Amino acid sequence: MKLESMTAKVRPRSGWEALALGFRMAHHHWRSLWGIWFAVTLIPVLLPLIFFPEYGFWIIVGFWWLKPLWERPLLHFTSRALFGEYPSIKDTLKSLPGYFFVQWFPTLTYRRLGFTRSMDAAVIQLEGLSGQRRSRRIQTLHMQASGAGSWLTLLLFFLHFVVYFNLVLMVIWFVPEHYLEWLLKQLGNKLALESDGIFTLVRELIWTDTVMAVQVSQVLIHYLVISFISPFYVTGGFALYINQRTILEAWDIELTFKQLRQRIDEKEKKRKKSALIASCCLALVLSVGIAPGDSLAEEPEVEKVSIEHEQAKQTIEEIIESEAFNKTVTKKRHFFDFDVEEDKEIADLSGFSGFGKSLAFIFEILLWCGAFGLIVWLIVKFSESKYLSSSFKRGKKKKAKPDVLFGLEINEESLPDSPADEAWTLWQQGECRAAMSLLYRATLFQLIESHHCEFEDGYTELECVRIVDSVVDKNVASFFSELTQSWRVFAYAHQPPGNSLMQSLCLRWNGMFLTPEPQEAS
Amino acid sequence: MLDTSHTVEIPEGIELSLPVASPLERILAYMIDAVVQLVILIIIGNVFSLFGNFGAGIFAVLYFLLNWFYAVFFEMFNDGATPGKKAMGILVVNDDGTPVSWAASIVRNLLRFADAFPGFHLFGVTCMFLNSNFKRLGDLAAGTIVIHRKKEVQEVVIKEVKAEAPDVSLLSDEQSAILHFGERIDTLSKDRCNELTDILAPMLKADSSEKRMNKVLAIANWLRGRR
Known part of the structure; x- marks a missing residue:
């Protein structure tokens, strides 16, 4: 047994997780497992069924009772597949005589109904233990997590009948109606004939033997269900067995230790090798007396790299032109129209009475109150809402005006009476920044106050320009954009506008915004 | 896998x-x-x-x-x-x-x-x-x-011996295997323990199986942080 070649991840698992591993094994090897199963079992089921179809019940019970034997080739395959050796169906069948009848008598008599049969099969078949050694071995293996093994047997047995009844149900759906009626009539006749009616009915539900065709199909359905479940049963039980051994014998630790050992050995070998090479080189150098030239050693390598580069390019192109990259797939989708007829039923309310009726009445009133309450609440909520009020009351109320725009304070108190003149004075005194900012602030203030431009706190200068463009007349807009431009150049690029430009801006400001003020004053 | x-x-x-x-x-x-x-x-x-x-x-x-x-x-x-x-x-x-x-x-x-x-x-x-x-x-x-559902991992006691650093630097898998060995030593038979530690013989530099096992335990202690 070589742990290194194991095809499943080795680690101690819980019982349930081990079962999951077993089921995944069944998925992984499904071709072989079911292939082996049908190769072994098809003949033992079909032959007797053809010759003695009237004994269908006993055929399937007999087949089920012999199941431990049918499962042996599956276990044989699974145990080998786990260690990376995949015997073909043929090989498995060839080696069948070697293990098929091992301890057949106890297996088919007093051990047949054991709950942990799936786990214990490996001890008999793979370890070849018998008698006391076998029972001691099984005891050791059962020390932990044998519960999952019992559950596996119980639940799969239960599932057998679940799946069986489902399949019977489906078959009945597909049986033509008049034939089904005839079948039921036969059953009714039989029930009427026999005295113990209920007992017969129960028996008939589990196994109907009135008609030959029904018998044969029942055998086939049972056989299919057993075929579906058995490989899962075998791999699940085997995985539990492997898991127990992993826990008991620390397989996971052994595996990692072996890998570590390999790593150490390789390292050691490499070290020895390099030491050898080093000593050889030293000897060579000493004997020749000349150090090997670096350039000589390097040249061929460069060439090699460039060739590789060329090759790589070619390979890339080949791959890109290959089929995988030039696949066209046409997909069609079908849409269905569902014409559903709706049946409307009118609820019958006349039956309400007494306490129930009054309670229902109270609930109805409460419901109506709730509904009205909801409507009122919605109306109130909506009338208060920002969006609606702003659209209803546009023009009546102005939006809150911002006091600060890009860090500049914009309100009446912070501005002098004639800001343009003030700005010009400041400019002449050499306080260029103060002058410019005053002029800009005053402009913004006037735009907000007398032209109703709606600026918000977070706007940038250019956003303001865009708004001004859409709201005020061309004259003011062009002035504002010019002002903004000089302001931005000054504020961010530190390039003050020329004297003449500043003067003209101040004059134009006076012409545009100052005129209405005396009117307001008067 | x-x-x-x-x-x-x-x-x-x-x-x-x-x-x-x-x-x-x-x-x-x-x-x-x-x-x-x-x-x-x-x-x-x-x-x-x-x-x-x-x-x-x-x-x-x-x-x-x-x-x-x-x-x-x-x-x-x-x-x-x-x-x-x-x-x-x-x-x-x-x-x-x-x-x-x-x-x-x-x-x-x-x-x-x-x-x-x-x-x-x-x-x-x-x-x-x-x-x-x-x-x-x-x-x-x-x-x-x-x-x-991930079960809460309970700390498993590793038998305390004087911690020793391993001679070779260990990968994380190998570290956890050695820790597992320390934790599960009681569930394994003595022969099996010796068998396992014998695999690591070149790393452990000890002449008897007994000493090798103790050395692995010492490394497990070292990895646990009892330095």
Whole structure:
């Protein structure tokens, strides 16, 4: 047994997780497992069924009772597949005589109904233990997590009948109606004939033997269900067995230790090798007396790299032109129209009475109150809402005006009476920044106050320009954009506008915004 | 390499492996849930039968809710596990390992109906047994997966000996194997322990099996941080 070649991840698992591993094994090897199963079992089921179809019940019970034997080739395959050796169906069948009848008598008599049969099969078949050694071995293996093994047997047995009844149900759906009626009539006749009616009915539900065709199909359905479940049963039980051994014998630790050992050995070998090479080189150098030239050693390598580069390019192109990259797939989708007829039923309310009726009445009133309450609440909520009020009351109320725009304070108190003149004075005194900012602030203030431009706190200068463009007349807009431009150049690029430009801006400001003020004053 | 986990790569490039729950546990969990539902149904049935036809109406509504939203309710408010799943130590998560979302939970539980076809869950059971992650139709549609709840790891005592550093630098797998050895030494026979430590002979530089075992224990102690 070589742990290194194991095809499943080795680690101690819980019982349930081990079962999951077993089921995944069944998925992984499904071709072989079911292939082996049908190769072994098809003949033992079909032959007797053809010759003695009237004994269908006993055929399937007999087949089920012999199941431990049918499962042996599956276990044989699974145990080998786990260690990376995949015997073909043929090989498995060839080696069948070697293990098929091992301890057949106890297996088919007093051990047949054991709950942990799936786990214990490996001890008999793979370890070849018998008698006391076998029972001691099984005891050791059962020390932990044998519960999952019992559950596996119980639940799969239960599932057998679940799946069986489902399949019977489906078959009945597909049986033509008049034939089904005839079948039921036969059953009714039989029930009427026999005295113990209920007992017969129960028996008939589990196994109907009135008609030959029904018998044969029942055998086939049972056989299919057993075929579906058995490989899962075998791999699940085997995985539990492997898991127990992993826990008991620390397989996971052994595996990692072996890998570590390999790593150490390789390292050691490499070290020895390099030491050898080093000593050889030293000897060579000493004997020749000349150090090997670096350039000589390097040249061929460069060439090699460039060739590789060329090759790589070619390979890339080949791959890109290959089929995988030039696949066209046409997909069609079908849409269905569902014409559903709706049946409307009118609820019958006349039956309400007494306490129930009054309670229902109270609930109805409460419901109506709730509904009205909801409507009122919605109306109130909506009338208060920002969006609606702003659209209803546009023009009546102005939006809150911002006091600060890009860090500049914009309100009446912070501005002098004639800001343009003030700005010009400041400019002449050499306080260029103060002058410019005053002029800009005053402009913004006037735009907000007398032209109703709606600026918000977070706007940038250019956003303001865009708004001004859409709201005020061309004259003011062009002035504002010019002002903004000089302001931005000054504020961010530190390039003050020329004297003449500043003067003209101040004059134009006076012409545009100052005129209405005396009117307001008067 | 066959394994029992579903691997998810998170955006940080780390791979998480979720231990997938086997169909048998799920069937058991389903049975427990069916019993719980039946008990609830009997209780509310008895209570509402006192209220006549009106009670019957309320009962019908509750029956509907219980039937269709029992699992959704518990999956959303009980860490992805119905009482049955909790009892079996399993839970539902999205395929990417995140807690199951409302939409996914509703889809997977509405599709119980499809899984139950044609009467006793044939489709669900077959699908669960054949899918590699043991998903039923509802799980496939909703993109959910049923996994084992991680058990709280209890600290296992490692026999205390004087810690020694290993001569070779160890990879993380190897470190954990040595720690496992220290933890499980009591469950293994002495011969088996010697067999295991003999594998590491060139690393341990000790002449007898006894000494080698002690050296491995000393390294385990060192890795545990008893330096």
